[in-house]
Amino acid sequence: MRVEAALSPADVLAQVAAALPADVRGNVIIIGSLAAGYHFFSGDGGRAIRTKDVDCLFSPHSKAIAAAAEVADQLIRADWKLREGPDWSQPGKTDDEEKDLPMVRLRPPGEAAASWFLELLSAPPAFDPGAPGKNLRRVETSIGHFAICSFAFLALAEWRPLDTAHGVRIARPEMMALANLLHHPAIGAALIAGTDWNRSNKDLGRVLALAYLAIQRDRRDGTAEFDAWAERMWRALQDKFGGHAPQLAARAGAGMSALLASPADLNQALRIANLGLLASMDVSLEAFRATGARFMVEVIDELEQFVQ
């Protein structure tokens, strides 16, 4: 397994923001480990994250395609390179189906050994519980055709994103956590390509990593952000999913319960988290489990209270 290089979240975010056209920065929300790392570590130069992808969400859905095309073209003109590899290094053609098009994944210029790439994503359309959770849309650029992907629950990342000093916004940690929870109502069988890592273990482990960091920061700064997670989650569910909010809130904890009940999966989730977002901390299993117990009582149980 390849271990990614440690990155400074603030440096990477500054580099990404600087590369984006000024007129689309307002439509960009950074999600994933860079967003979390920037949120929790930006004031601490000693803290790093390990990641290979920087996820860049275009919002709203109606402007995502145009914004993604503009950004991709600008980055290519600025000598950003398509990610190497058989699946991603060549753009698609007009007659390729969307499912066969490569994603927009670009490495920054001048860094042959750059360990990370930028991936463009789209905010999802209005929620339809009967529709597929994942959608692909075509993006036409000056060098060919690509696809950008959207996931239904990524709508939560659009809920009151946080401003940064760089003009782009980042998703709230609790919204990324909720999106992951809803995306994994159980421990799935899918593995992350090229690894023996279970996708749901990685994503649910990320939820615990976010909770761990939020609690740690609250204790350090005397804030009560974690205490507000459940209420914000409930408001976001109502704003984004309307009448479906109670049903979604009621099932949000199912996957996490399953993870906490499965020692092998929890172990793997911790191992992945310690190689990623928690790379500078090396959290113990006992602490990870304790965070899970806190999360279930202080977030999931509270969220379920709103339904009743």
Added chain:
Amino acid sequence: MVGRNFTEDPPVSLHWNNPAGPDVLTEIRRTNSVRDVREALVALAYAVTSTSRPSTGLCVIADSRLSDGRLRAEWERFRGIVRSDIGPRLYLAAAKNGELMYLEGAHPVTSDAFMRALLAAVHAESFAAGGKRVTRQQVKAALVERALWGLPPLTLADLRRQTGASYQTADAALVELQMTDVVSGMRDGPILLNGLRPHLLRKLADEHASARRSVRFVDPTGDARAPGAMAERLLSLRRRHDWHKVAVAGVLGAWRYFPDINITAAPRLDLSVYDGDQSFVARLDAGLVSTDDPSRKPVLVLHMQRDCRPPEVAARPYTTAARLDCLADLEELGLQADAREFAHALCRLAGLAA
């Protein structure tokens, strides 16, 4: 489904009418004596052969100081002499801090409903056993706490009525207080603690501390709430849940009585628990883990004890523990200068000579 001797069957602590198989007869003993364990097992063996429906037996030894090895040895000895058609129907478990540990092979009935009923019965048995015997120390604590609140003194008869103590116990407690000159004068009127001085109060607090059972919780993450924030959360949750037998003690409790008292930061949250139910901890902070390891620094300590606060105080939704509890906690924490100052302040406030 659950009964306590509701049938003509032999009496046990819990009779579980099991629709899916043999009934479960559970005998719960809170004891440190091997003889009691033996007696419970024999009683259970007798009970499972005497019920009108097929049954199995589960003997639970709760909150015992007997080691697992000692219990296991007793269990093996018992299995060696019990009839071969009865032995396999019996199970032995130790209960500690709300958890059950089987000595050999778990009882086959593990449904949530049964486990809930079983743990509730163990809890009730433990607390009832603790509550049955009112000790001299508890009588003294009730008298001292009342005096510290500056409430009118009680007669011996009132004291017995309030604490549920036997005459002998109440009388012996009074004699002990007279021997230390805390109480003086006639015995047939109100009991005046006019000799209570700070140094005597501290001695009584030491006694109070050693007579109670404490459960310590550590935080594996190192990120538990600060004691003050945890207390605030407790009080906030107390409104939503039925946690009226939990009160803030320790340094925070002392501060509540005397905000000006010169105590440094609270090193942990001490709580007095007056009904033996510690299940609230899972909601207060689900990340905490109970420990017996004295080398691990606790962030939360529960002191399981009888409520020595005067009934007119305890009946109110009062969130601060008894003054004597708080002083006992300071002594236990080793905050000697602070305990001394607190003891002086308590005596002064109660109109007792400081």
